[in-house]
Each structure stands twice: as structure tokens, then as C-alpha cells.
Amino acid sequence: MTKTVYVLSHPNLALVKYWGVMPKEIIGDLNIPRYPTKSSASLIADSYRTITELTVIPNGSGKLLEFCLDGKNISQGSKEWSNVEEFIRNLAIVSGLSSLYRYDYKIRSANDFPTGAGLASSASGFSALAYAFYRVIPEFQNLDERTLSIYAAQLSGSASRSIPSSGGFVVWYRGFDIYQLRNYAQLGYDRDVILKSSYAESLIPAEELDDLRIIIVTVNSAKKNISSREGMEITTRTDPLYWDWVKYEEYVLLPHLISAMRSKDYPRVWELTMKASDGLHSSMLRSYPRIVYMNDDSHKVAGLIIELNQNHGTNIAAYSFDAGPNPVIFTTQEYVQKIVGVLRDNGYDRISVSKVGKGTRQVDEKEGRRLLEYIENMKRSD
Amino acid sequence: MTKTVYVLSHPNLALVKYWGVMPKEIIGDLNIPRYPTKSSASLIADSYRTITELTVIPNGSGKLLEFCLDGKNISQGSKEWSNVEEFIRNLAIVSGLSSLYRYDYKIRSANDFPTGAGLASSASGFSALAYAFYRVIPEFQNLDERTLSIYAAQLSGSASRSIPSSGGFVVWYRGFDIYQLRNYAQLGYDRDVILKSSYAESLIPAEELDDLRIIIVTVNSAKKNISSREGMEITTRTDPLYWDWVKYEEYVLLPHLISAMRSKDYPRVWELTMKASDGLHSSMLRSYPRIVYMNDDSHKVAGLIIELNQNHGTNIAAYSFDAGPNPVIFTTQEYVQKIVGVLRDNGYDRISVSKVGKGTRQVDEKEGRRLLEYIENMKRSD
Structure with a gap:
């Protein structure tokens, strides 16, 4: 049937x-x-x-x-x-x-x-x-x-x-x-x-993370990049420090992040999130041939977040990048308006904000x- | 006196x-x-x-x-x-x-x-x-x-x-x-x-390297970056893979490069040179706070060199970057004209070419x- x-x-x-x-x-x-x-x-x-x-x-x-x-x-x-x-x-x-x-x-x-x-x-x-x-x-x-x-x-x-x-x-x-x-x-x-x-x-x-927000910024990209599937194959096989990176994230970064998330220590979570993103793109760059997904706009937005964090004397948000140039910004509800304002002031107006939600369901x-x-x-x- | x-x-x-x-x-x-x-x-x-x-x-x-x-x-x-x-x-x-x-x-x-x-x-x-x-x-x-x-x-x-x-x-x-x-x-x-x-x-x-050329391309950079002295201090102290990188270059990359230079195997020298440059900027990116010297123009020029190498079926040149966005291109005399042509075609016309020379003398x-x-x-x- x-x-x-x-x-x-x-x-x-x-x-x-x-x-x-x-x-x-x-x-x-x-x-x-x-x-x-x-x-x-x-x-x-x-x-x-x-x-x-x-x-x-x-x-x-x-x-x-x-x-x-x-x-x-x-x-x-x-x-x-x-x-x-x-x-x-x-x-x-x-x-x-x-x-x-x-x-x-x-x-x-x-x-x-x-x-x-x-x-x-x-x-x-x-x-x-x-x-x-x-x-x-x-x-x-x-x-x-x-x-x-x-x-x-x-x-x-x-x-x-x-x-x-x-x-x-x-x-x-x-x-x-x-x-x-x-x-x-x-x-x-x-x-x-x-x-x-x-x-x-x-x-x-999800219901315990009601205060978290995910901001996605779409920046222009002329460049067609290789797929993440192909990219990770290259990195796994050519980055001479790949397994050192894996070991570091497995035994240091991730346990710290889990612990910081559990205690709602968001400044620390954002620090580790930024480190994890830069660590990924670092491994991509160390691949042969090199893999570069971030562009000047990506770095510009990352710089704006670093500046915001410095001005607040603590990390209020984290930038993060995947297999493309678009910044993802993690933050808490209270800072969304501020961050979106700074992004718009710098000419980034394709912005979307999301809450954190549940998983897959029928x-x-x-x-x-x-x-x-x-x-x-x-x-x-x- | x-x-x-x-x-x-x-x-x-x-x-x-x-x-x-x-x-x-x-x-x-x-x-x-x-x-x-x-x-x-x-x-x-x-x-x-x-x-x-x-x-x-x-x-x-x-x-x-x-x-x-x-x-x-x-x-x-x-x-x-x-x-x-x-x-x-x-x-x-x-x-x-x-x-x-x-x-x-x-x-x-x-x-x-x-x-x-x-x-x-x-x-x-x-x-x-x-x-x-x-x-x-x-x-x-x-x-x-x-x-x-x-x-x-x-x-x-x-x-x-x-x-x-x-x-x-x-x-x-x-x-x-x-x-x-x-x-x-x-x-x-x-x-x-x-x-x-x-x-x-x-x-x-120097006299045995008469065929080598160093091409320096000046690209525009709006950004004032941190000094290399400050940058290396940050990387040494914050890149979690710094000493893994050092070990890799010390015991693998450099010995191979020396051996390739001695046997005038330039395709291999250029491969290792590109890897060494990307490895450096990878370590910089993994630093906290991140250090980024390369911009879209830098990556564009790197891409042009990769393309040239692919078209020739062998590495005819290497890109390399230091604490700034300007590409340095290493190659042999026979390819200078070709490379400079490609650079000019892509709008990069502040180019200077040098031979390899002697050290310091009175x-x-x-x-x-x-x-x-x-x-x-x-x-x-x-």
C-alpha cells in the first residue's frame, strides 16, 4: 500500500x-x-x-x-x-x-x-x-x-x-x-x-535557549567555490595539521564550549565559537590546493563583531563562517538591534534573524x- | 677617532x-x-x-x-x-x-x-x-x-x-x-x-640562481594592519597548533624544500613555497584575535598563479605572502613575461621584477x- x-x-x-x-x-x-x-x-x-x-x-x-x-x-x-x-x-x-x-x-x-x-x-x-x-x-x-x-x-x-x-x-x-x-x-x-x-x-x-539569536548576513560573492564535500576531502587528505586540529577541538575546544553553554557563560561560548570558525578556515587555507571561502566582506563583518565585543568589554556575539562568504552571527536577544544597526551602517542590509528551535518532526x-x-x-x- | x-x-x-x-x-x-x-x-x-x-x-x-x-x-x-x-x-x-x-x-x-x-x-x-x-x-x-x-x-x-x-x-x-x-x-x-x-x-x-626571478605585485589596501612583530607575538601565544606547525615545517617542509632547491626541482620548490605561505596565514588566522593580512586581491593573484600552474601541467611559479596583502611571485626567467602579462590582463600593473643577488657588503x-x-x-x- x-x-x-x-x-x-x-x-x-x-x-x-x-x-x-x-x-x-x-x-x-x-x-x-x-x-x-x-x-x-x-x-x-x-x-x-x-x-x-x-x-x-x-x-x-x-x-x-x-x-x-x-x-x-x-x-x-x-x-x-x-x-x-x-x-x-x-x-x-x-x-x-x-x-x-x-x-x-x-x-x-x-x-x-x-x-x-x-x-x-x-x-x-x-x-x-x-x-x-x-x-x-x-x-x-x-x-x-x-x-x-x-x-x-x-x-x-x-x-x-x-x-x-x-x-x-x-x-x-x-x-x-x-x-x-x-x-x-x-x-x-x-x-x-x-x-x-x-x-x-x-x-x-530549544526552550531553554529562548534568549539566543542567529543572525545571517548575505554578502555578495562573485566566486563559485568548490563544494563543502569536495573541500573536506581535500582538507582531510592534505592539511598537514588536520589531525592536530581534530585533536585540539575534540579534547580542548569542544569540552570547554559544552561546559560554557551549560553554564550559560555566553562570552566564553562566543570566544570559542569564533576560534572554532577561524580554526576551520585556517585548516582550509592550509589545504593543498588552498580552499578560501571567506572574502573581504566576510572579514569586514568579522572585524565589526570583534570591535563590538571590544567596545562592550566582553563578547556579546560571535561571527562564524561555513563553506561560503556569508557571516553567521550568534548572539543574545538583547544585542540583536545593536548588531543589526552596525551591520546596516556598514552597508550590509540583507540580514535575517532567527531564534533557536526544535529538531525534525512529523x-x-x-x-x-x-x-x-x-x-x-x-x-x-x- | x-x-x-x-x-x-x-x-x-x-x-x-x-x-x-x-x-x-x-x-x-x-x-x-x-x-x-x-x-x-x-x-x-x-x-x-x-x-x-x-x-x-x-x-x-x-x-x-x-x-x-x-x-x-x-x-x-x-x-x-x-x-x-x-x-x-x-x-x-x-x-x-x-x-x-x-x-x-x-x-x-x-x-x-x-x-x-x-x-x-x-x-x-x-x-x-x-x-x-x-x-x-x-x-x-x-x-x-x-x-x-x-x-x-x-x-x-x-x-x-x-x-x-x-x-x-x-x-x-x-x-x-x-x-x-x-x-x-x-x-x-x-x-x-x-x-x-x-x-x-x-x-x-646567487650566481647559481641566475635563472630565478622575484615578482612583487603591489595591490591596494585600505586596511592598516598590526605590525609583524606584534602579530607573531600573538600567534606564538594563541595559535593552539603553533608548535605543531613549527614541527611540521622544521622536520618535513624545510628539508624537502632545501633538497628540491639543491636539485633545481623548481616545480617542487614552488609547491612547498605556496604551502609554506598558506601555512603561515593559516596560523595567523587561527590566532586569537585573528590576524588577516591577505585581501580579495591577494587571493585573486594566488588563484591566477594556481591557474597558470594548472594550465602548464606543472608549477611554473609560486605565490607567497608576508605581513601584508602584496603578492610575491617566485618563478624562473622564462615565465616572467607570461606571468606579468596575466597580471596586467587582470588589472594588476604595479609590478616589479628582481633577480636573486648577493648579501650584505661594505x-x-x-x-x-x-x-x-x-x-x-x-x-x-x-
């Missing part, structure tokens, strides 16, 4: 970055396509939504029959289409459930935020898709949320951090380190233990359809 | 960067104000000249009486004046020769390259000054060139790499590492052995005066 499910999800913005999966040479034939090299942490952005409709048709062969994104039919063979196909394939590999190939699929998905804003729609998109499979494929229905989060990571890693239902401050634990994995892969350690060592979890639920058909149509209409009139 | 000496010197451009001195807490009371944390390597740029006249007046007290730079009288208390005073002080400390305080000094110096071009005039300036002391102060006259090179480093480190008379490809060996120094400083190891462990040396004389009074007057006149008519 054909079944349809509706899932609502949100992108997340990283305080501590995910940048790299364990190389195949290390993880061996454990059938975990994307096991992260390092832990990461993020906040889920409530104001941006991805709504996904998944229709599952029995007696199929794992084929994607239709894929509609933001109201447009995606054609077979396109990048987006292949990504979804690869995700289904990876999901079958990581779950060991060949039952995924007994169905065919139709997907309709829409994001109410502009694709170019530097928000990873792949995070919300693939978390929604993983969640939809979990709700609709019988063999998936006993999954716990942690396992679902590592499943969700199998095409776009950061999707795992959009899974935890309590949302808010989410940490994606790496699990084993590269040396352990190398040994375990060779020695035949229990594969299930390895797989489940890496998972995302909400450490502070919605009923009525709400799902309504939201899909609403966003699709919005996109069509763009 | 008053004595006057004339010294000619050249700036050097680093292939492997100097960025940091051993912290005082480590080096203790060994009286070595500037002992480098890492080795570095450079080429001496023949086309740019610094000519320095030093007059030494007996029965003095170590005072700087006059300082004329590029035809302008420098006023006491200015940054330039204090730097020279500090250099004399540091020279007395590192050499243990209080006899330096038995003279007073007059200095007249001129650089035939623009101060804003990103060329470290401090390298040529202080190498010339150190050399002048060596020629004119009786107690200095038995110095060997190696010791002179570490003396020359006592205000601006890179000055040491302009000392070796054969010029060309110069390596400044760090000497002991931070762990050794910590132990030695505590345990009372022979101070003279420690001091002389760090020195600059020409590994390939010139006779006639040549010294002639050159001083020539450059001073040139500067006055600017």
Missing part, C-alpha cells in the same frame, strides 16, 4: 564545525559511508523551515520516481537527483536494510529560505528525508533517535545535527578516533558498536500540504 | 617564513632577545638596495645622535628612532659588548624601493646596520658571518637572512627547539653554544655617498 508522510525540519548553524569523514582506507569495509573525523556542535535555526513529503510505493526497486524541490521538478541525472539517489543507497548500506530497495519513492520538498543565503538546505533536507523513511518504512520504525542521526548523516553530515527532536544546542559526537577505527576495522570489532559511537544529541533543549497531512503549497507559491513568485 | 663606513644590503623574500621568537619564559636570562622559534628560508632580491652610512664617534655613551632615512631627518622618539635605539641595545645584550656604549652614532640610510611595496626594508636596514657595526667597532671585528647573522636578527629577525655574503638561497637555521631551550636555560647549558646554534647561511650562492666611501645621494634625490622628487 502506498504511504505518504510529511516531515518538518530546520537547518542548523555550527558553533564547532564538521569538516571531514573518515577516509575509506581507515574505516575499511564497515559499510559506514560517512563517519565524521571530529565532533561538532550547532544550534537549530527555528525561522527557516524545510517541509518534505515522502511517498513510498511498494513492490518497487529502490527507484526515485519523482523529485520536486521548491516547486520545480528536478530532472533525473541532475546533481540534486543524484544526491537523493546516493542518500537512499547510503541509507541502505549503513542500515543493512535491503528492504529499502523493495519500494519506489516520490519526494516533494521545499525550503522557505533562499538557497543562496548560505544556509545548508542539505542539512534540513536530508534530516527530513531520513526522518520520513523512519516513519514510513516498517523495518526502520524501531530506530532510536541517536541511530537515526547517524543515518541522516550519510550524504550531508550536518543533517545529523538537525535530527534531535528537542533541538536547541546539539552536539554530534564523533565516536572513535582515527587510531581506534583503524585498529577496530582491522581486528573485527563489533560493527554496530562502531556505528552507534557517532550520534547527535540535544544537550540543551506533521499531519493537512499542515504538511498547506506548508508545501505556501512555500512553493512563495518561491514561484520570486 | 670618528669613523664612517658604508654598507650595501638587499631585502630578502621568504620561501619558508619566520614568524615568532622564543618566549622570554622559555629562553630565560640567556640574553638573546630574539631567538627564532622556527627555521626559515629566503632569496635575496638584488634589484632593491639599501645603502647605509654609519658614523661612530668615540667617547660617547651609546646615543643615537642623528638618523636620516630616505633623505628625511627622523625625530627622536619616533617609531623608527626607537627601533634603532633598541637594536643597539639588543646588540649590546646579545654580544655582551658594553663597548657599544662607549660610542655615539649617526646613521644615514636610504632604500631605493618604495616603503609601501611590502618589502621589508627592516631586513635590509638592520642587516646593513649590523654589518656596519661589525666593520667599525674594534671589538666586533673578529666576528664570523654566522654570528653576525644572529646579531643582525636582534630587532627584525629576517635581517639575519640578508647577511650571508654569497646571497642567493639563504636558510636561517632555528637552532635548538623549545623543549631543548627550556631545559638548557634551566640547567645552565653553555650560552655561547645556544646563541650560535641559530644562524643564517647561504646554501646556494662599499667604499665614493660609491656609498653616490648611492645615498642618488636615492635621496629620487625619494625627494617622489
